[in-house]
Amino acid sequence: MAGATTLLTSQSLSLGSPTLSDIAPPRQRRKEARPQELLDAALDLFAEKGFAATRSEEVAARAGVAKGTLYLYYPSKEELLKAVIQQRLSSEIAAAAAQAASYPGPTEDLMKEVLADWWIKVFDSPTSAVFKLIITEVRNFPEIAEFYVREVVEPGKQLVGRIVQRGIERGEFRPVDVPTAVLSLILPMIMLCLHKHSIGACAPALNEVDPHAFIRQHVQLVLQGLRR
Amino acid sequence: MAGATTLLTSQSLSLGSPTLSDIAPPRQRRKEARPQELLDAALDLFAEKGFAATRSEEVAARAGVAKGTLYLYYPSKEELLKAVIQQRLSSEIAAAAAQAASYPGPTEDLMKEVLADWWIKVFDSPTSAVFKLIITEVRNFPEIAEFYVREVVEPGKQLVGRIVQRGIERGEFRPVDVPTAVLSLILPMIMLCLHKHSIGACAPALNEVDPHAFIRQHVQLVLQGLRR
Amino acid sequence: MAGATTLLTSQSLSLGSPTLSDIAPPRQRRKEARPQELLDAALDLFAEKGFAATRSEEVAARAGVAKGTLYLYYPSKEELLKAVIQQRLSSEIAAAAAQAASYPGPTEDLMKEVLADWWIKVFDSPTSAVFKLIITEVRNFPEIAEFYVREVVEPGKQLVGRIVQRGIERGEFRPVDVPTAVLSLILPMIMLCLHKHSIGACAPALNEVDPHAFIRQHVQLVLQGLRR
Amino acid sequence: MAGATTLLTSQSLSLGSPTLSDIAPPRQRRKEARPQELLDAALDLFAEKGFAATRSEEVAARAGVAKGTLYLYYPSKEELLKAVIQQRLSSEIAAAAAQAASYPGPTEDLMKEVLADWWIKVFDSPTSAVFKLIITEVRNFPEIAEFYVREVVEPGKQLVGRIVQRGIERGEFRPVDVPTAVLSLILPMIMLCLHKHSIGACAPALNEVDPHAFIRQHVQLVLQGLRR
DNA sequence: AATGAATGAGGCTTCATTCAT
DNA sequence: TATGAATGAAGCCTCATTCAT
Numbered sequence: 017m018a019g020a021t022t023l024l025t026s027q028s029l030s031l032g033s034p035t036l037s038d039i040a041p042p043r044q045r046r047k048e049a050r051p052q053e054l055l056d057a058a059l060d061l062f063a064e065k066g067f068a069a070t071r072s073e074e075v076a077a078r079a080g081v082a083k084g085t086l087y088l089y090y091p092s093k094e095e096l097l098k099a100v101i102q103q104r105l106s107s108e109i110a111a112a113a114a115q116a117a118s119y120p121g122p123t124e125d126l127m128k129e130v131l132a133d134w135w136i137k138v139f140d141s142p143t144s145a146v147f148k149l150i151i152t153e154v155r156n157f158p159e160i161a162e163f164y165v166r167e168v169v170e171p172g173k174q175l176v177g178r179i180v181q182r183g184i185e186r187g188e189f190r191p192v193d194v195p196t197a198v199l200s201l202i203l204p205m206i207m208l209c210l211h212k213h214s215i216g217a218c219a220p221a222l223n224e225v226d227p228h229a230f231i232r233q234h235v236q237l238v239l240q241g242l243r244r
Numbered sequence: 245m246a247g248a249t250t251l252l253t254s255q256s257l258s259l260g261s262p263t264l265s266d267i268a269p270p271r272q273r274r275k276e277a278r279p280q281e282l283l284d285a286a287l288d289l290f291a292e293k294g295f296a297a298t299r300s301e302e303v304a305a306r307a308g309v310a311k312g313t314l315y316l317y318y319p320s321k322e323e324l325l326k327a328v329i330q331q332r333l334s335s336e337i338a339a340a341a342a343q344a345a346s347y348p349g350p351t352e353d354l355m356k357e358v359l360a361d362w363w364i365k366v367f368d369s370p371t372s373a374v375f376k377l378i379i380t381e382v383r384n385f386p387e388i389a390e391f392y393v394r395e396v397v398e399p400g401k402q403l404v405g406r407i408v409q410r411g412i413e414r415g416e417f418r419p420v421d422v423p424t425a426v427l428s429l430i431l432p433m434i435m436l437c438l439h440k441h442s443i444g445a446c447a448p449a450l451n452e453v454d455p456h457a458f459i460r461q462h463v464q465l466v467l468q469g470l471r472r
Numbered sequence: 473m474a475g476a477t478t479l480l481t482s483q484s485l486s487l488g489s490p491t492l493s494d495i496a497p498p499r500q501r502r503k504e505a506r507p508q509e510l511l512d513a514a515l516d517l518f519a520e521k522g523f524a525a526t527r528s529e530e531v532a533a534r535a536g537v538a539k540g541t542l543y544l545y546y547p548s549k550e551e552l553l554k555a556v557i558q559q560r561l562s563s564e565i566a567a568a569a570a571q572a573a574s575y576p577g578p579t580e581d582l583m584k585e586v587l588a589d590w591w592i593k594v595f596d597s598p599t600s601a602v603f604k605l606i607i608t609e610v611r612n613f614p615e616i617a618e619f620y621v622r623e624v625v626e627p628g629k630q631l632v633g634r635i636v637q638r639g640i641e642r643g644e645f646r647p648v649d650v651p652t653a654v655l656s657l658i659l660p661m662i663m664l665c666l667h668k669h670s671i672g673a674c675a676p677a678l679n680e681v682d683p684h685a686f687i688r689q690h691v692q693l694v695l696q697g698l699r700r
Numbered sequence: 701m702a703g704a705t706t707l708l709t710s711q712s713l714s715l716g717s718p719t720l721s722d723i724a725p726p727r728q729r730r731k732e733a734r735p736q737e738l739l740d741a742a743l744d745l746f747a748e749k750g751f752a753a754t755r756s757e758e759v760a761a762r763a764g765v766a767k768g769t770l771y772l773y774y775p776s777k778e779e780l781l782k783a784v785i786q787q788r789l790s791s792e793i794a795a796a797a798a799q800a801a802s803y804p805g806p807t808e809d810l811m812k813e814v815l816a817d818w819w820i821k822v823f824d825s826p827t828s829a830v831f832k833l834i835i836t837e838v839r840n841f842p843e844i845a846e847f848y849v850r851e852v853v854e855p856g857k858q859l860v861g862r863i864v865q866r867g868i869e870r871g872e873f874r875p876v877d878v879p880t881a882v883l884s885l886i887l888p889m890i891m892l893c894l895h896k897h898s899i900g901a902c903a904p905a906l907n908e909v910d911p912h913a914f915i916r917q918h919v920q921l922v923l924q925g926l927r928r
Numbered sequence: 929a930a931t932g933a934a935t936g937a938g939g940c941t942t943c944a945t946t947c948a949t
Numbered sequence: 950t951a952t953g954a955a956t957g958a959a960g961c962c963t964c965a966t967t968c969a970t
Contacts, residue, residue, distance in 0.1 A: 047954070064383050066294050066297075066380055066381075066384070067297075069295075069384060072941085073939080073940090081955075082956050082957060083956080083957070084942080086941095087940090088954070088955075091941095093940070151442045152294060152376075152379070152380045154443050154446055154447075155293065155442060155446060165443065165447045169443075193461060195458075196461040197465065199453065200461075200466070203431060203435040204431040204432060206435060207432070207438075208431070210435075213383075214378070214380070214382050215379070215392065215393065217383055219382075224423070233420075233421060234427070237424070237469040238466065238469055239469070240470075241465040241466055241467070241468035241469030242465070275929075300964080300966085309930075309931090310931045312932065312966090316929070316930075320965080320966080321966090503933070522752055523750070524750055524753040525840060528961065528962080537935090540935055540963080540964085541934055541935075542962095543962065543963080544933070544934075547962095549962090604835070606898070606899070607894055607898040607899070608750060608835070608898070609750075610898050610901075610902055610903075611898060612753060614902045614903075618903065621899065651909050652909065652918065652921070653921065655914060656888060656921050659887060659888040659892070660883065660884060660888060662891060663891045664887070666835055666891075666894065669839075670834070670836070670838050671845050671848065673839055674838055674839055674842045680879070681879050681880065685880075686879075686883060689877060689880040689884075690880065690883070692925075693880070693881065693926070694884070694922065694925055696924070697921040697923070698921070698925075755943060756943080756944060756945085757943080765951075765952090766953060767944090767945090767952080767953065768951065769951055769952070772951075776945080
């Protein structure tokens, strides 16, 4: 779960299938890019078809390499899954941690800013797919749950919770139950990520609602409920 | 039950999930119950491990029959999946449709009542698992999306949307964007269903928040935001 | 290593490839004969080509079943190997143990009889192949060594050693080193088993010497050397 | 060395195990030694794990070179096997042939000397492993059998056989069957070589008997049986 | 209707071999 | 010459499905 991922540094936000169009020799093309290409391909496919239904050869093919090459970088499909999740979330961690610290203005604005930042960073990037992956695979790989809760859920709840708390303390918000408010704000964001990679990907029916617009309005609506 | 099943393409109903409504001699009780037992076992396992990772023998075993017996009722694992989803959702449909029609009181109360009714009916029942199943499997079986959107999503959005609309028209709610408000209300409910069958099943960390309490407060909070 | 072998009782001495010529339905032919048929096929092939070079499908094919059927009886190729060795040697054990006890005549005759009995039982039967299997595979599966030494080597050395001892005590043999004499008697027998399943099977060059005649004369020769 | 290599069919010598006899500048010492290092590593590993179970990368690693380098010296793993066997046995051949010719003393002493010389040369050297290799691999590579029988077995039997014959003719030995006596003398020696590289390498149980002491006593015992 | 032994296509993984550097 | 990344054929094993009982 750890080893192979230390190689990966730059985290491309490309939407998957790595470009093979560059003029480069087919072999030895760029060894140091391989792991990230494989992780991207794997995230795409695992999120699309599910871990079990994705053949490792498909992952390799989408990354532009042969079946065997995958195993030069990850010792098994399962380790690949863990690496995919870990690598994507590792970048999440600590990202938003600091920013809320010394905000001077109204809490509503702070909240909007923090959530919007996170949303921008996540929804349009492949990271949005990780949430689907986690929802679908945790019960088969409980180690993932532990990691996810510790590294993403808890820090996230803390962050948003502290902002709500600030609002209450400054008299901007009513004295609501903090955890509840946090979930009210965040759950729809996660849900939209899941939607994007499931029903949203086959039935454009619901796409009449623009996700970014919705989240903005949703946050607005909940903040309205918190006000005074 | 038969009438509502025209959706899942031609093959899906080839076997016709057997009706339990016939008056049958008590000694055949067990045989009559088989299909439902198989569907229940399948829903459980599919939601837990995913469709691809669930062996059909496991389903049979959990239903208390032998491997071959499963195939007497459903011609393939895939048909079983479709039957599972369809059968669960068929009962959802039309249920809540009528109740909103002639409610006299304040819209807030109507909304709370409708959502609470639905929530009670869904969250603690196996039906909550269907949402996970849909999220995880639609992209592999697009017929499911079609069925789900038409029979569940659209009616649901309509129902809640009409209530929001009523609130606006009666001057109880601010003139918000209706689809947005609907999603703000509903997405956390779906999300909690998903959570229950994924992270909630392995990491009790988040279970500190009671789902029923949360939903009550969430609805309250959003309604607060809609008010005036 | 244990489980599956308890089913097997009668130990056929057929030279491998089980007769499929009996009129019997292809499926469900004789479930209880399967394990022995698979063990026989496996012993044959493992001794011929080596464990690693034998494909499990070959074993199945020689036993007259399909690839997958093998795995209904043995959970892996490695377990099959262990079962093969264990089952063959289990019959060895305790066989010769008792017979030497109360022999009245000259020690030379006793020795000839005991060795001839064992030789007859082993050399012309598939059991002779087990020795090759052990020689070739112990270093890859050290558990086998333990079992073999404990169950076959030690009892065998004890048995022959006691007879040599008896000869010495009765003044029939010279006071030689007992373990040495034992090995002088036995090693050529093992070696002939190995030969039979290696060079003897491809280059009939050495087959000018009849194994049975040789062993008789070899024992005679060594006993001659022990005399007085 | 080149002269004796006509045996292993056409392909076997395609690369021609490089001669070390050329006078070469010292800085190429390492390069010159490569083939022998590879052969030694291969013999070790093939004898330990079997040909099929040994990865060619392991051989390269043990010889201290990279995977690809192996293929600069031997065109395939199979050719490497043949080269290993051939090179080891080529040195065996003709060695002992001459020494028996003009021995003046008693035949027993001649025999002891010839066998002891051979034993010393073989048992403690890597050559002892070749016997295991031959036993385990002949049936997969029948060319080996041909070569081995012609170049090792037959000359060896001739040599020892002539000595036995000499003993009979000089009235020192009883008129026994010569081939039988030869095998009685030699088979335990081969068996001890096999043992050293199989059970002897994992279960030190049997190592209580010193091989050198045993062989001395074994020869003594058989000669005793031949006497008069 | 129910069983479970049998099948064999298909997926994961290994490793001999190649080849660009 | 030497390397080791890459390949893909081939082997182990699983499991959806069949079918004789």
